[in-house]
Amino acid sequence: MEDDEFEEDEGIQDEDEEIEEGVSPIVSAVEFQVIAPDQIRDKQEEIKAQVADVLGLPPDLCQMLLIQFQWNKELLLEKFMDNPEKVQAEAGVIVAPPPPLPAKFECDICCCEFRRADGIALNCGHLFCRECVRGHLENAVSQGPTCISTPCPHSGCPAKYPEPIFASVLGTGKFLEKYNEFLRHSFVEGSHDMKWCPAPGCSFACISTGGGTACKCRCGHLFCFRCAAEAHAPATCDMVEKWTMKCNDEREDLTWITGNTKQCPKCHIPIEKNQGCNHMTCSRCRHEFCWMCRGPWTEHGSETGGYYKCNKYDPKKHDDPYAVDAKNQLTYYVHYFERYTGHQQSQKFASGQLKKAQEKMVELQSRPGYDSQRAAFILQAVEQVIECRRVLKWTYVFGYYLKDGPEKNLFEFLQRDLERTTEHLSELSEAPVEQIDRMELVNYSTATRKFLHNLMVGIENGLSR
Amino acid sequence: MPRGKKRTQPEEVPERKRRTTRRTKRAIEEDEAEEEAPEEPFVPPTRPMVDHRPLPVLSPVAQRRLMKELESLVKNPVEFATIDAKDDNLARMIANLTGPAGTIYAGEHFVLQFTFPATYPIDSPEVVFLPPHVPMHKHIYSVGHICLSSLYDQWSPTLGIRGVLLSIISMLASSPRKERPADDADYARECTLNPKDTSWAFHDDRC
Ligand SMILES: [Zn+2]
Ligand SMILES: [Zn+2]
């Protein structure tokens, strides 16, 4: 791997074999299995069969027991061993066959007479005509998720309808589909090692097979298995919840941060941000400044030695025209919120760049010496930017809740490193094809990955040197 | 017999609820500013129960079933209850209830209104007391709505008019005290004409 080009940045020299290319240090796909809706069914059948094996009951009745216990197999088996009659009664399962049924009967719902063959009875022996049972079951399905334990229509009868009766009476159609969906949901939501992917419209479920929390769905969505928010390391679920609440409280007063327009610090014309990188150039006066802190960009480069310090909250710095009302508390929050929002917007922007990156790859492949594999670095760079923006965003939540001290100093040091390379990588990756220097981009991708790794490991190790 | 307290359906109220909260907040501020505004005496809520909704058009199954039920109620009446049905439209019936002998309601007169949905008996009837003939009961709101699970999510299609009447009479018979639900005033403000729009949270008898 190429590693020239970098003079002052220690840490990017030749240790890059430590991290595998393309594998992020914070998302372990190994710890999750992603399954499609029809595979959910297989899992469900598996558990049904296991319980049927242990209890020696028909699988369909075992499903009723499992539904009663929210698919908690262990609890069901334990309670069943204690008191099988009670468990069966509560689940509406009657194991004994029904009493002898009459050749003809009057359906108690529609008050018409039918032959036995035209009626449906559970093991309780209450016969109803097929049409009335269908109405009863359809009505139950339209009532919602509780339909998976629908009782016999006879007032006070505990027997409940098992799945095969739904299937045979409802036939094919939207009611059966809905029923199956409710069943699937009860299974996934009941199983503690299973979660729906929270991405809108996604129907995959994820099974946890290890202890990890950042789960990547097959649809591409990366989420926290514990709280279902976007994967948020290094911030904890607790921090994310508190932060989200805080942001909701403050939202109305801080719309100027979430907007896409800020004034040029020099000539004050409004400037719209239409790129992911924070290096802004005013369209009128050509002043270069940082979107995050509105400081001059010249103070942000490594060249000047006046490093990138805009990640650190400095209570003495009161040049923020919006924060004059400043109780320190608010400026402290604003500092983090502004950077959090900045990275969030840049993350969104970078996600939008994916398509462009693919176009650039195609363009590059028309040149001599580039096949699809050799051109892939452009896409990888953008993916790297997206990941770093996401993590950086959450580091500001983490930082907000981190108390001052040597740990925070180290954290801010690591954060600054990552922010600086990400900023540069972001700028490089947005450049048109003819300006792209493959080696530079590959190097910066590697460096950025390295700094991301350092930050995460540093936090994992408790931020002590 | 489980019965309980209500919660009004989410899609019905939030807007109104939010407004209520705001109003309450402002009211508190005003109170503080004016130093102890004299407290309004409690006025039991009354709400016009004029019902302009059209009656459901019963399905043939519902019609036949209701005819059968009426026949059975004539042959074998429920004690303390008489049914008043008009042959031309079975979708609405009135039941006159007398407080059962030996209970705290003995001799009182109550009026119960049944409205049957087109899909009866798969769907439950709408059953309310008509003010002012509403029993003073811990699970009966002064607007006439009854907190009784078998009228809502515990309904079963074989229950019928008889089953409903028996449940309500037994509810009266087991009442130790004449009182309204604790949230009677709030409920009167929030509920719609149809008690089935309320999402009921049922407790056991201790609630
Ligand atoms: Zn029938
Ligand atoms: Zn039954």
Ligand SMILES: [Zn+2]
């Ligand atoms: Zn997904």
Ligand SMILES: [Zn+2]
């Ligand atoms: Zn979480």
Ligand SMILES: [Zn+2]
């Ligand atoms: Zn300018």
Ligand SMILES: [Zn+2]
């Ligand atoms: Zn800055």
Ligand SMILES: [Zn+2]
């Ligand atoms: Zn109650």
